[in-house]
Amino acid sequence: MQPLDLNRIECLIFDLDGTLVDSELLCLQAYCDTVPDLDWDANYIAAHFRGNKLNHIVEQIEKHIGRSLPENFEEIYRAHVAVLFDESLQPFPDAEETILALPYPRGIASAGPLKKMRHSLGLTGLLKHFEPNLFSSYVVQSWKPEPDLFLHAAKTMGFAPEACLVIEDSTVGIEAARRAGMQYLLHCPDGHEAPAGYDGPSFRRYADFPLLPK
Structure with a gap:
């Protein structure tokens, strides 16, 4: 398994459904x-x-x-x-506390429309922690596993792809991050099985997020 290179990470790009909110x-x-x-x-x-x-x-x-x-x-x-x-709809346990504890700029790159993204983030109290960095496949007209959405998010936020860590829950999202030249981290909540063949870095609970300050 390729470990995360924490020294390279300057920006976090989260997926939304199944990653930040239990949707x-x-x-x-x-x-x-x-x-x-x-x-x-x-x-x-x-x-x-x-x-x-x-x-x-x-x-x-x-x-x-x-x-x-x-x-x-x-x-x-x-x-x-x-x-x-x-x-x-609920956020995953400890997601908000973890986000606030992570000392990195952050954004969300989701396949859903912006209206849906704002609805779910508003319901779960997370919207204020990510605006204005909300990026939708419907805006760029490209869907994972193509890398365009993640590349657009990184460019808009002002970071090189290799400086970004993508947090995803799906194989198509992980593949999109890989194609974008970004590091990636799989969210695999308790009760879920990691995708067959996946041997990259993962976490189950936000309280155990790998980048949390010690």
């Missing part, structure tokens, strides 16, 4: 709720499509159920996600 299963459950004839549960979708963009997941659902979803499905889906967030 991954809520987002995936919304597919199950809005496609009544889908026989996949949220855990199946997580195992096969974690970190994939919405359009790809929709394409795979349509193939599986043998029909097209409504043209306004994304609108229906995102409205339902917002409801689930309002009801249940």
Whole structure:
């Protein structure tokens, strides 16, 4: 396993869903709720499509159920996600305290739209710790595992790629960081298994975040 080179790190770039906020299963459950004839549960979708963009997941659902979803499905889906967030969304334990203790500039690079990012960060009290450094695939029109979103975030914040550490929960996000020439750290919460074949640095609890001051 390649250890983190702490001396090179000047900036932190976080993913959002499943990394800072415990939203991954809520987002995936919304597919199950809005496609009544889908026989996949949220855990199946997580195992096969974690970190994939919405359009790809929709394409795979349509193939599986043998029909097209409504043209306004994304609108229906995102409205339902917002409801689930309002009801249940929480940050991961100790995430806020850890963020405040880390002496690095920080940003968020997410596949979700900015509206969704601000909603989830606002609900969990994290928004004030990251604005204005919120970066969305919908703005740059490029999705992980392509490196463009992370490169855009680094350039906007004024850091070289090799000075950035990406914190991710998905293999596509880790691959995007690798392609961007950045270090990476996998968030693998208690109860989750690391992706098959992953042997890079990881952490389970924010209280044990590797870069916390000793």
